[in-house]
Amino acid sequence: MTFKPDAHAVQRPRPDWPVLVVTRPAEQAGAWLQALSARGCEAVSLPLIGIAPLADPEGIRQLWQSAAHDACWMFVSANAVHHAFAQQGGQPWPSGLLAAATGPGTVHALLERGVPAAQVVAPPADAAQYDSEHLWSLLAAMPWRGRRVAVVRGEEGRDWLASQWQEAGADVRFVPAYRRVMPDPGQLAAFWQQWAARKHVWSFSSSEAIRHLVGSLPDVPWHLESAICSHPRIAETARRCGFVDVQECKPEPADVADMLQKWQHRTL
Incomplete structure (x- = not known):
């Protein structure tokens, strides 16, 4: 399966706000990105589990x-x-x-x-x-x-x-x-190279996806990254994998957008 991590990026509303990395399967990413864009959130798709x-x-x-x-x-x-x-x-x-x-x-x-x-x-x-x-x-x-x-x-x-x-x-x-099909580590490295200069908030709905991401990119300073997780178990996995700033919310675009906007205002 070929993953195109930059294929669904949407225009960011402000250059100093982070990009939300949507890690859901590609089949769901389009609807998520449209809903997030409608709420003023910049988002990019990086499917960490293919179906x-x-x-x-x-x-x-x-x-x-x-x-x-x-x-x-x-x-x-x-x-x-x-x-x-x-x-x-x-x-x-x-x-x-x-x-x-x-x-x-x-x-x-x-x-x-x-x-x-x-x-x-x-x-x-x-x-x-x-x-x-x-x-x-x-x-x-x-x-x-x-x-x-x-x-x-x-x-x-x-x-x-x-x-x-x-x-x-x-x-x-x-x-x-x-x-399930995992992306090639080289594709994850290409994504990181493209987006490394930006601040990120990662949206996770799978513990397996987090472990694969962190294992594939061991040199990334994950303690400086932020995560929005759909369940307490997934949030705990994110913390064990090195994320420090971890929030939880329902796995719905509107809830994730609201959480992201709260995070943005918190960091201003």
Whole structure:
């Protein structure tokens, strides 16, 4: 996969303000940059995790074939929705199947693909946090013993929610829908060379992405960089990797823009 870190840069409103580095997958970057630009934020896209189809999506095809027998599918991201529904093969969404999600982006992707809103379980848009813990608080009271659940994700992922389901008696299986692709360290070095003279604020939504970035650019003084993270776990990873100025906010462009503008005024 080819990454073009400078392809989506937008005009900065003030030369003394930092550029926001959006590290989300390329498929999401365009909408983010447009929303940030509309709020007066300069931003550039540096996808730290690429999303690619599986070489063999047979597992997802088999999942669709057994959909009528399942109680719930949990989609870890909008990317999981996109790649799972690419193998739908014209089958309707079963009337008894719940779709669980942690964030509004994933919910939007499910609704776009015809999943009835009444069958979607997710934290509300105004929730303080979009994560598995909040989602489980909505699912825990349901009867899960002996029922079949699928977690639709990449080839790897966090297992906490699946463990809660298993303790409640559910039959849980992980179904990969896509694979992650990391950018080449040389491409990250080229980005840094292009933007090193500017101040930056990094927007992170993945601990894995932070570790790959810092490991690929070990000579960068990360303690002088700033980060906006979408979750406390990701913020903690940023601190362990050397970031000192770390803020947390919801993974929505409007919230990130508001946080960036607060940071800008704080540094004036």
